[in-house]
Amino acid sequence: MNTVIEAKNIVTRFGNRTIHDGVNLHIEKNEIYGILGESGSGKSVLMKEMIMLLEPTAGEITVLGKNLDQIGFKDAQALRRDWGVLFQFGALFSSLSVAENIEVQLKEYTKISKELRDSLVASKLKMVGLDPQVGSLYPSQLSGGMIKRAALARALAMEPKLLFLDEPTSGLDPIGARNFDKLIVDLRDLLGITVVMITHDLESIFGIVDRMAILADKKVVAEGSIENVLQSQHPFVEDFFKNEYTKERFEKVKNV
Numbered sequence: 001m002n003t004v005i006e007a008k009n010i011v012t013r014f015g016n017r018t019i020h021d022g023v024n025l026h027i028e029k030n031e032i033y034g035i036l037g038e039s040g041s042g043k044s045v046l047m048k049e050m051i052m053l054l055e056p057t058a059g060e061i062t063v064l065g066k067n068l069d070q071i072g073f074k075d076a077q078a079l080r081r082d083w084g085v086l087f088q089f090g091a092l093f094s095s096l097s098v099a100e101n102i103e104v105q106l107k108e109y110t111k112i113s114k115e116l117r118d119s120l121v122a123s124k125l126k127m128v129g130l131d132p133q134v135g136s137l138y139p140s141q142l143s144g145g146m147i148k149r150a151a152l153a154r155a156l157a158m159e160p161k162l163l164f165l166d167e168p169t170s171g172l173d174p175i176g177a178r179n180f181d182k183l184i185v186d187l188r189d190l191l192g193i194t195v196v197m198i199t200h201d202l203e204s205i206f207g208i209v210d211r212m213a214i215l216a217d218k219k220v221v222a223e224g225s226i227e228n229v230l231q232s233q234h235p236f237v238e239d240f241f242k243n244e245y246t247k248e249r250f251e252k253v254k255n256v
């Protein structure tokens with residue numbers, strides 16, 4: 001076992017509202033880890049805490065062996081280069097071409113030549129299944145699926161060890177969503193990265209997620225493989241996995 005992220009007793013408060021009250025989870029190297037929970041359960045806040053965009057009120061998060069609570073400036077900068085993030089809706093810079101979007105971090109963090117940057121951009125585009133010509137287009141000229149892929153190429157620019165995805169398949173048509181799932185698995189296998197993704201997509205959950213955490217009641221109420229999580233009698237698990245649309249699938253997994 002090789003833990004790459006561990007959250008211990010995370011408490012998050014905004015004013016007098018408590019979002020997390022003792023969240024615990026651990027994420028292993030090379031797995032695709034899902035964060036599930038109903039709207040407002042604090043999935044995005046937790047992910048933002050893992051990437052140092054927010055600080056928990058209490059508790060400890062360790063990422064790649066660094067305790068974020070005690071991390072110094074230099075280590076924090078180094079760690080930021082170790083992860084790529086795909087925000088919901090892609091969040092590309094609209095005034096930059098796709099190639100310029102992918103280059104942003106390369107320019108910020110490295111001194112590599114324009115020539116090498118161009119070849120890195122081309123290889124990232126290829127990696128996510130986009131033609132090289134897409135590099136010269138602007139985000140407004142792309143379809144929803146292409147925006148996700150371009151944003152993924154940007155997240156991969158610094159060759160991260162960790163990839164954070166916030167609802168990667170939302171807004172995609174069913175075929176586009178499954179193709180995107182396949183891409184995530186292929187990249188994980190090819191690059192040996194660990195993927196943390198917030199998702200509501202049952203196909204992704206049953207199809208590509210190795211382990212997951214269910215956030216409810218301000219805590220992780222179930223963690224593990226789909227088989228483990230389905231053992232839980234928590235109302236969220238019951239509603240989410242054992243409703244009329246998912247029951248058949250649930251029964252199949254249960255009977256394996």
Ligand SMILES: Nc1ncnc2c1ncn2[C@@H]1O[C@H](COP(=O)(O)OP(=O)(O)OP(=O)(O)O)[C@@H](O)[C@H]1O
Nearest residue numbers: 014015019037038039040041042043044045046198
């Ligand atoms: N910076 C902030 N300041 C104050 N409240 C916040 C802040 N960020 C998030 N919240 C609140 O924390 C709660 C959890 O938000 P979060 O975005 O993590 O939910 P979520 O589980 O990701 O939901 P969804 O599935 O709808 O995206 C919400 O009630 C939100 O309003």
